Amino acid sequence: MKNTTPPSRRRRALMLAAAAGIGVAQFGLAHAQSQAYPNRPVTLIIPWPAGGSTDRHLRALAEIASKHLGQPIVVENRPGAGGTLGPATMAQTAKPDGYTIAQFPLGLLRMPHMQKTNWDPLTDFTYIIGVSGYTFGLTVKADSPYKTFKDYIEAARKQPGAINYGSTGTGSSPHLLMEELAGNAKVQLTHVPFKGNADLQAALLGGHVMAQSDASGWDKYVDGGQMRLLVTFGEQRTQRWPEVPTAQELGYGVVSTSPYGLAGPKGMDPAVVKVLHDAFKKAMDDPKHIEVLGQLNQAMWYRNGEDYRKWAVDTYAKDKALIERLGLAAR
Template identity: 85%
Template sequence: MTIKAPSPLRRGLLLLTAAAALAPWGALQAQSYPTAKPVTLIVPWPAGGSTDRHLRALSEIASKHLGQQIVIENKPGGGGTLGPGTMALTAKPDGYTIAQFPLGMLRIPHMQKTQWHPLNDFSFIIGVSGYTFGFTVRADSPYKTFNEYIEAARKQPGQINYGSTGTGSSPHLLMEELAGNAKIQLNHVPFKGNADLQQALLGGHVMAQSDASGWDKFVDGGQMRLLVTFGEERTKRWPQVPTAKELGYGVVSTSPYGLVGPKGMDPAVVKALHDAYKKAMDDPKHIELLDQLNQAMWYRNGDDYRKWAVETYAKDKALIERLGLAAK
């Protein structure tokens, strides 16, 4: 009995079928990513704040390069750690759920026990930007300068308060570090995000606020007074406002952030997300938005972003311990 050899076409189809059967599931998934399903980006702050404004606009541009819609899910709480922490514990590493990774993610675990590890439980995708931090009061505040505010705290220990975007967040820790350097005691009031914080200051519920530049429109509109910023140099937008460094308080902070996914993401999926967001970052509309928010570009690829996170996690452990905020 003669067995007829398969035709070249049929032989090719058989080989493809066999290869597909042997290929890892992740590789096949990566080839089809993203399918007709939106990608969710968790922003761990309330809608309307500076981070939400930034990542919402950036993701709209990135959606066009990715070929799939990217939707924003606001999940505030835990000083910016609730959203990405929940993602690490519950989301599949398929590229359809990612999150902003604020600097607090590398600090909170030194201050309290967490169910997630900031380095081992995440796939690092891309470093994006950093903040311009500033300290503002209401326009009718008796404090015309930052030094006047500090002097009031010196005369009334624990009676002068300020709000921030949460315990362990950069706006909180930079003020704690500054208070230590100035040898004063301030009363800290935490909020879930800067949209809530702005309203609390405008409503007179706190005397001042330490925050990223979500206060920009209120400063420019005359409702708030910007007393100090925390960069290496004065800002282009508010050049008349001194830095904490030049006032002699020895604090500089920009708190870089980027995007991460759950651990175990396929490298091809990480690359697809990285490439879409990198193209979006270079888009003139995004660069214009950064100028409006008074933020700088802080691009890092996934590997470099993870390396930075490892170094920062170790460095900030020393800061937390020095401030007496380490978990017992």
């Protein structure tokens, strides 16, 4: 039978069929790639030196998650800029293929308010999963003259600017919570920033700073008698150190846990994000991980990728107001 379809319509039909074929092929390729993921080790960037509480936690979590992922998760410590250097560099240079991810510390949502950055925490990252938060505290050496937090604050009141403390970096939660507290207490403290927990602890034990504001990486030194824990910053006293008061109950009005999770560069395939999310969620629920959280006195803070992103948007706006109130906003 003779084909009576006009040539123009035949050409159009052939073009549509070809386009559909390409679309199906591309979908099949993307599907195959996501199905094949991961087929090599995944790098997890921890933006703090080895040995601190975050490093201890995420190494343990990554080891468990690697079994569910079917590939090793290789940890890289890239400290600097208050925990923002490693993730920001990843966001700018890594391919969004799921083979490079990083811890997303709260400082990433604060740093752009305090100085000009060439990255945006809300648009340059793919949020994967919310994991945990910290128990923050202020510790001094065991032989410090400050037996209580009141002693420390009274010394600052008598000697404005002469009493110092170290933190894990400018703009980090241990820094900002102390600045907020100092403002509420109407005292002047001198801040000394460090690259991470390990450097800070060494400085305190060496007598180079009077106190350290940090997450619970100091736990073994407190339990071992080398440091004294003066105050914690949760809503309630900790189960592990129930004799230590909170800043809230002492009347300073500061509560901070600084939740964190994992993120990758922007533009990651949702199917790949789901593979990572599911592996880390299973790892979070593993009894071995729950045991590590107990050792670090940290609580679970699970958020899926979308809820984590929404939380980040809200926190970014809230912390802008805090930073402006503390006089730390970029000028």
